[in-house]
Amino acid sequence: MKRSSVEIITEWDIVAARQLGRNEAKKAGFGTVDQARITTAISELARNIYLYAGKGRIEIERVTDGGKDGIKVVASDEGPGIPDLRKVMEDGFSTSGGLGAGMPGVKRLMDEFKVISEPNNGTTITATKWLH
Amino acid sequence: MPQVVGKQYKEILKKYLESHSEEDLYVGQQFSRRFIEKEIAPEDVISIHKTALLELHPELQDEVWDSLDFLIEMMIHYGFTLRERQSLIRKQEIIQMEMNVATKVQNTLLKTESPIVEGLDVGWISEPARQMNGDYVHFINREHESSVAVADVMGKGIPAALCMSMIKFGMDGLVGENSNPGKALSTINRIVEKSVDDSMFISMFYGKYNSENKMFSYASAGHEPAWHFSNETGTFLELDAKGLLLGVKVDSVYEERSVYMQEGDFIVMMTDGVTETRTEEGFIEMKEIQNLLLEVKEKSASQIAEHVYNNLTEAQNHRLSDDFTIVIFKKK
Numbered sequence: 001m002k003r004s005s006v007e008i009i010t011e012w013d014i015v016a017a018r019q020l021g022r023n024e025a026k027k028a029g030f031g032t033v034d035q036a037r038i039t040t041a042i043s044e045l046a047r048n049i050y051l052y053a054g055k056g057r058i059e060i061e062r063v064t065d066g067g068k069d070g071i072k073v074v075a076s077d078e079g080p081g082i083p084d085l086r087k088v089m090e091d092g093f094s095t096s097g098g099l100g101a102g103m104p105g106v107k108r109l110m111d112e113f114k115v116i117s118e119p120n121n122g123t124t125i126t127a128t129k130w131l132h
Numbered sequence: 133m134p135q136v137v138g139k140q141y142k143e144i145l146k147k148y149l150e151s152h153s154e155e156d157l158y159v160g161q162q163f164s165r166r167f168i169e170k171e172i173a174p175e176d177v178i179s180i181h182k183t184a185l186l187e188l189h190p191e192l193q194d195e196v197w198d199s200l201d202f203l204i205e206m207m208i209h210y211g212f213t214l215r216e217r218q219s220l221i222r223k224q225e226i227i228q229m230e231m232n233v234a235t236k237v238q239n240t241l242l243k244t245e246s247p248i249v250e251g252l253d254v255g256w257i258s259e260p261a262r263q264m265n266g267d268y269v270h271f272i273n274r275e276h277e278s279s280v281a282v283a284d285v286m287g288k289g290i291p292a293a294l295c296m297s298m299i300k301f302g303m304d305g306l307v308g309e310n311s312n313p314g315k316a317l318s319t320i321n322r323i324v325e326k327s328v329d330d331s332m333f334i335s336m337f338y339g340k341y342n343s344e345n346k347m348f349s350y351a352s353a354g355h356e357p358a359w360h361f362s363n364e365t366g367t368f369l370e371l372d373a374k375g376l377l378l379g380v381k382v383d384s385v386y387e388e389r390s391v392y393m394q395e396g397d398f399i400v401m402m403t404d405g406v407t408e409t410r411t412e413e414g415f416i417e418m419k420e421i422q423n424l425l426l427e428v429k430e431k432s433a434s435q436i437a438e439h440v441y442n443n444l445t446e447a448q449n450h451r452l453s454d455d456f457t458i459v460i461f462k463k464k
Binding site: 039104105 | 175176179182201204205208209212213215216219220223
């Protein structure tokens with residue numbers, strides 16, 4: 001399947017990642033609201049890379065699974081990693097400062113969500129949304 | 133389901149656009165509850181609005197549609213903040229359920245039976261300010277003796293309650309021994325010193341009535357003084373004895389004193405939830421509490437305790453600012 005990516009180094013790259021995500025979501029057939037959700041999720045993931053890892057990459061891929069179509073977003077970086085994943089996934093953690101909209105927010109915007117993070121070895125977040 | 137909601141929304145919007153009436157706005161307000169019930173996100177509400185408007189007035193300018201798309205973008209964050217809040221409320225409900233169970237466990241664990249000893253009428257009330265109680269009353273009965281421990285853990289809520297459970301085990305150990313108040317407090321003090329965190333302070337008043345010699349003996353670990361009401365003179369005498377708070381020093385010594393109880397006399401033991409009752413005019417005066425006691429001095433010990441409790445909670449608009457405990461030993 002078609003896969004495209006944006007390197008995140010400056011804040012402008014966040015905008016580029018958003019644009020790519022929105023175009024792909026539209027092409028995949030998502031409605032306005034879901035396009036906005038996918039774009040916001042990408043925006044938050046890209047912003048986390050920019051703020052906490054310095055640089056990384058957002059990859060966007062159209063996927064199918066047993067007749068279902070969807071969009072998969074992979075955010076990866078080689079930053080410091082997330083020391084306490086459970087804490088980061090907790091509701092309320094984001095609002096007390098730190099990770100912007102937070103991981104739980106991104107998780108809610110998408111259908112599937114997976115984080116792999118090792119201290120000093122970077123973080124990879126995979127989030128997928130399916131067409132309903 | 134959203135399609136059904138969308139259709140209904142369109143009808144309500146259509147009517148309003150024609151009538152501009154308050155009645156239709158009211159219908160709209162009622163309908164908005166359904167959005168909330170069905171947990172429809174704000175961004176979806178705008179999308180429903182846009183779809184409805186597009187069907188009713190397709191002739192509108194592009195700026196209108198574009199601005200609604202913009203508004204959807206604006207609402208995404210609101211949407212997940214709302215969802216986060218809903219999830220926190222659910223979490224809170226779970227904690228509340230656990231609290232209810234914990235309270236039941238505490239009540240079972242700290243259950244104590246009022247003593248029955250010849251010539252003595254006992255009444256008491258212990259009410260937590262929040263759900264769990266940091267005050268503690270424990271009675272120990274022997275043939276001619278009735279002992280009571282009134283304790284107060286500084287602080288409120290769960291930490292205080294957990295700490296109280298520990299005291300309970302210390303008290304249980306006393307049942308077998310023939311302890312006098314001073315000795316009882318040193319025993320409990322050693323247990324507390326060993327097992328309780330340094331930041332926890334516990335005060336305790338320990339009293340014992342002997343029906344053979346009609347003496348009330350007592351000791352105090354930094355607790356509120358008790359009062360002895362003399363029926364003969366109609367006055368209150370403060371009962372205080374030297375002794376450090378529990379758990380401060382392992383070898384603390386507790387002074388023991390005693391008073392003779394005549395007919396109609398009573399002893400009032402309290403925690404600071406009683407003496408430091410705060411009303412709108414500030415802390416309540418000792419004198420006011422003593423006046424309350426005088427009003428019902430002829431009544432039973434339980435009625436005296438209830439009278440004080442009812443009046444002091446009323447003075448605080450039925451909200452307790454601290455755990456509230458009062459124990460009355462009345463000589464019949």
